Amino acid sequence: MSHFQWSDGDLLLVCHLQPNASRSEFAGLHGDALKIRIQAPPVEGKANTELVKFLAKAFGVGKRDIEIISGELNRHKRVRIAAPAKLPDEALVSPAG
Template structure:
């Protein structure tokens, strides 16, 4: 999979997560993934919960519209974003027409 792909109106995103960062941000590319830094530690699922909250804000969707579909216990994750309302410019994702 490349950095992203569309499945109908849903966006699948490959992410490389860096927990315990100084601030929450989308950094850019990391191989075939988007590198995302978040402030939450990787303890008791807090990093995943924080990642979902951060991505919901970035893509203009509710938290329930974002699911981790693989990599829940690692840094490499695949995320499904249901019908994103906006696309962060840094990611250079083309809207599905």
């Protein structure tokens, strides 16, 4: 299974978050999920807010176009990105092998 799929022009991502990182960035794959390092701590929704901001910038969409579908209180999340304008290579990496 891939960490991303397309659904009616929207991109669905399976993400594994690492909060409290030195900076927000894509960090390859973690099992069947895209690992994303997030600068914010995992308290009071700060990591989710930073994730939405980071993904909006990376995919060239507004923050309102990012929706956390599942995993709101978990490191493992499913995210919908409505009609992404950009597709960063580091986000759509293929598993090795």
